[in-house]
Amino acid sequence: MAASFKETLASGKFIVTSEVGPPKGTNLEKMIHHIALLKDCVAAINLTDHQSSVMRYPSLGAALLVKEQGGEPILQMTCRDRNRLALQADLLFAYSRGIRNVLCLTGDSIVVGDHKEARGVFDLDSSQLLAAIRLLEKGKDLGGNELDGTVSFCAGAIVTPEANPLEPQLIKFEKKIEAGAEFIQTQAIYDLDKFRDFMSYARQFPVKILAGIILLTSAPMARYMNKNVPGVRVPQELIDEMAAAPKGSALGKGIEIAGRMIREIKEERICDGVHIMAIGKEEVVPEILKEAGL
Amino acid sequence: MIRSITRQKSMEEIERLLGDYSRVFIIGCGTCVTLCCTGGLPEVLQMKEKLEVANRLVIGYLVLPVACDEITQEALAVNQSAISEAQVLLIMTCAFGVQTVARRLERAVIPALDTLFIGKERGLGEFHEVCSQCGICIIGETGGICPVTTCHKGLVNGPCGGTREGKCEIDPQKDCAWTLIYQRLENLGKLDLMRRYQGPRNHQVAPRPGVFFVPQEERSI
Numbered sequence: 467m468a469a470s471f472k473e474t475l476a477s478g479k480f481i482v483t484s485e486v487g488p489p490k491g492t493n494l495e496k497m498i499h500h501i502a503l504l505k506d507c508v509a510a511i512n513l514t515d516h517q518s519s520v521m522r523y524p525s526l527g528a529a530l531l532v533k534e535q536g537g538e539p540i541l542q543m544t545c546r547d548r549n550r551l552a553l554q555a556d557l558l559f560a561y562s563r564g565i566r567n568v569l570c571l572t573g574d575s576i577v578v579g580d581h582k583e584a585r586g587v588f589d590l591d592s593s594q595l596l597a598a599i600r601l602l603e604k605g606k607d608l609g610g611n612e613l614d615g616t617v618s619f620c621a622g623a624i625v626t627p628e629a630n631p632l633e634p635q636l637i638k639f640e641k642k643i644e645a646g647a648e649f650i651q652t653q654a655i656y657d658l659d660k661f662r663d664f665m666s667y668a669r670q671f672p673v674k675i676l677a678g679i680i681l682l683t684s685a686p687m688a689r690y691m692n693k694n695v696p697g698v699r700v701p702q703e704l705i706d707e708m709a710a711a712p713k714g715s716a717l718g719k720g721i722e723i724a725g726r727m728i729r730e731i732k733e734e735r736i737c738d739g740v741h742i743m744a745i746g747k748e749e750v751v752p753e754i755l756k757e758a759g760l
Numbered sequence: 761m762i763r764s765i766t767r768q769k770s771m772e773e774i775e776r777l778l779g780d781y782s783r784v785f786i787i788g789c790g791t792c793v794t795l796c797c798t799g800g801l802p803e804v805l806q807m808k809e810k811l812e813v814a815n816r817l818v819i820g821y822l823v824l825p826v827a828c829d830e831i832t833q834e835a836l837a838v839n840q841s842a843i844s845e846a847q848v849l850l851i852m853t854c855a856f857g858v859q860t861v862a863r864r865l866e867r868a869v870i871p872a873l874d875t876l877f878i879g880k881e882r883g884l885g886e887f888h889e890v891c892s893q894c895g896i897c898i899i900g901e902t903g904g905i906c907p908v909t910t911c912h913k914g915l916v917n918g919p920c921g922g923t924r925e926g927k928c929e930i931d932p933q934k935d936c937a938w939t940l941i942y943q944r945l946e947n948l949g950k951l952d953l954m955r956r957y958q959g960p961r962n963h964q965v966a967p968r969p970g971v972f973f974v975p976q977e978e979r980s981i
Contacts, residue, residue, distance in 0.1 A: 546913075550960060572920045575912055575930045588913045593962050608960060626921035634942040636952050638918030639937040645957065653921050696922025 471510040471538050471567045475649055475674045480732050481739025482760060483651065483676060484519035484539065484751050485512035486532075488523035497528060498535070500748035505537030508750055510567060512651070512741070515542040518695070519579020523659035526556055529565050540622070541565050544573030549610050550588035550598065557602060561617035569622045569651060570642075572596040574696060576706040592623055593638070622649035624678075626697040628657065636667065643671050651741040653697040654680040656704055658730060665737050674738040677731055681744045681754065682720035685709035721750055725757025732758065762829075762880060763792040764801065764854035765887045766873040771810060778848060778884040783817045785839075785846035786872075787861060789827035795881060795948040797801050798873050799852030807852060807872065819846040827857025828829045843867065895965030901953045903944030908961075910937035 475483055486500045504511050513528035525542050532539035541560055543553060557568065570593075576586040590598065598608055605616045621643040628634045639650070650668075655661045655677045668675055680698065682688050685708040688700040702721060711719035728740050744751050769777075769939050786804050793799030801823050803895065808818045820842035824835050836843065843849070848868045851858045855875040862869045879887035892909045898904050898916060908914045912930050919938035922929025925938040966972070 469933070485963070497908065572913065574922060577930050585915060588915065589962055591913075591915045591917050593917045593957065597959075624921060628812070629919075629921065629923060630925050631939055631942065632952070633946075634919045634923075634936075634938050637942070637951070639918055640955065641957055696920075697924065699924075 468536070468538060469509075470620070470660055471540065472648075474509040475597075475620070475690075475738075480735075480760075481674065481676060482508045482728075482742065483510045483512060483739070483746065484641040484742040484748070485514055485540075485542075486507045486528065486748055487514045487517055487746065488525060490520070490522050490529040492523065494523070494531065497523075498531065501532050501537055502749055504536055505532065507755055508742070509739075510540045512540040512569060515544045515571070515573070515604040516547060516579070517574075519546065519574045519576050519581070521579070521581055526560060526565075526685050529560065529644055530563055533564050533576065538567070539565055540567040540569050542569045542571060543595065544571045545588055545590045545592065545595055546576065546586050547572030549587050553590060554597060554598060554602065554607055557599060557617060557619070558613075561619065562581075562592070562615075566618070567620045567622070568599060569624070570599070570647070571624060578694070578696070589616055593641045594748055596621055596623060596642055598645040599720040611652045615662060620648055621646055622651060623647040624653060625650050625668075628653065629646065631695060632664075639668070640671070643673050647673055649674040649676065652678040654678045654695075654700075654743070655727070656700050658727065662736055666738075669734045676739040676741040677727075677737050679724050679727060679740050679742045679754075681724050681742070681747055681750065682708055683747060684716040717747070717750070721753050724754045726758070728754065728758035732760070762891075763795060763879055763887060764856060765876045765879040765889070766793055766796050766854050767876055768798050768803070768852075768873055769871070771814075774850070774870070774872055775814060778811075778816065778850065781816075781848040781868065782847060783819050783847045784811055785819050785843050785849050786811075787820040787851045787853065787857075788821070788823040789826070789857050790823055790825045791827070792804065793827075793853050793857075794823075795885075796887070797885070799854075804852055807850065811850075819843075824857070827851075827853040828860050832857075832860050836861065836864055854957070894961070894963075896962055898958065901956065901958075902941045903948060903950070903953075905937060905941050905944060907937045907941060910935075910940070912937075916961065916970055918954065 484504050511532050513525040514527035516522055529539035566711040572592045576584050599619050599621045602617045605613050625639045626635055650673055686703050688705045691698045692700055788799040788804040799844050804821050811818050822839050831907045849868050850872050858871045877889040879889045882888050889909055894908050907916055912928050923936040926936055928934040928936050944952050
């Protein structure tokens with residue numbers, strides 16, 4: 467049987483995780499294909515939760531699919547769409563069905579998504595969700611009531627090392643660790659020098675850190691992310707490198723850049739691993755790993 | 761001074777709400793809606809013209825000094841005969857004013873405005889929401905800046921990952937509340953306050969709708 471994600475984190479090996487975005491609809495074929503492709507080449511697969519506030523098949527259902535296929539899921543849970551009752555209930559359900567890893571996120575704003583008039587919930591924030599998990603593990607819910615049967619999760623959170631100003635993010639990062647985060651998957655990293663600075667600070671905390679790698683697929687896509695994806699900043703040099711790729715080979719260039727970054731992170735041991743976000747191009751993740759020498 | 765911030769509904773919606781009513785009495789207010797330019801005398805007169813162009817009969821109009829005040833009852837009484845000739849009152853005040861009038865008169869009322877938030881005028885014609893009246897005030901720990909209101913997500917433990925260049929993920933013009941709070945606390949040498957974990961909020965401090973009675977023995981007036 468494959469190692470649990472918690473065991474992988476403790477192993478000291480260079481960790482690779484990736485993610486799959488559930489479909490908009492009930493046709494699960496493509497997601498099942500992506501899971502099959504990834505489950506044996508990464509330590510765990512994140513299941514995004516209405517990513518960018520776009521309504522999709524639930525991350526909980528997708529995490530169960532990963533389980534069914536023999537993979538190791540990391541259930542992403544945002545605080546945007548559910549209040550504390552629903553979040554806790556989903557955690558109980560997830561645990562009862564064998565899901566052991568949770569990534570706690572505040573969630574993007576409703577207004578960046580495809581249901582712009584909906585009400586954002588944000589009853590809890592990411593650090594409060596982490597604290598809720600640790601409380602459930604002690605057999606109590608947020609109302610102070612005893613549980614009949616408890617949970618045990620490997621819980622993580624995210625940080626945005628390229629945020630500006632960075633200091634308020636770092637305070638929040640420390641709060642997440644204090645609230646119980648065991649691992650951190652970062653928002654996309656493109657500037658390794660900045661990331662090294664972040665890591666020299668982050669190393670003091672007892673938490674595993676996986677650098678977020680978002681695959682660039684074209685120069686316009688990079689520009690789009692700079693404009694529209696909260697917390698992501700692609701430097702001009704990389705955009706230029708993408709733009710200079712011959713026609714039809716931009717994706718190949720993106721794979722090369724992602725592989726190059728992962729190789730550098732691994733060789734220098736800048737952090738504990740990487741989290742690869744291919745955003746719809748999951749089929750090329752094995753190529754990225756090959757490019758990275760993994 | 762706190763203000764009730766309003767925006768005029770579209771004429772299409774106002775026309776739809778007026779429906780078959782042909783005789784209309786318009787009521788504006790001299791306070792918040794006058795400052796917002798949504799229900800002061802100029803707007804009331806413009807509305808009168810628009811309704812007349814649309815073949816409705818404007819029986820009269822009135823700009824109350826403070827529509828949400830009790831004195832409104834007297835102002836309505838003075839205009840009773842004109843009001844009683846109208847089938848409907850088109851009220852160009854915030855929802856407080858509309859409800860004050862509705863409670864006083866057995867007449868159909870139609871709001872011409874949407875009430876957006878309770879705000880503060882920071883500059884001429886510039887209004888900011890600074891308090892959501894949430895029931896538990898934490899601004900003693902956030903440098904006097906309310907994250908429940910000022911942060912788009914109402915986060916109480918620090919910024920989300922979407923902030924960039926100190927601005928909010930939903931609007932590059934809007935300051936990130938937590939950048940402001942951070943800067944303020946840093947200047948005060950009080951960043952330890954930001955490090956303190958804030959537990960889940962109590963959203964039921966004053967269950968809605970809020971009702972509050974000052975105990976008889978504590979009343980000074």
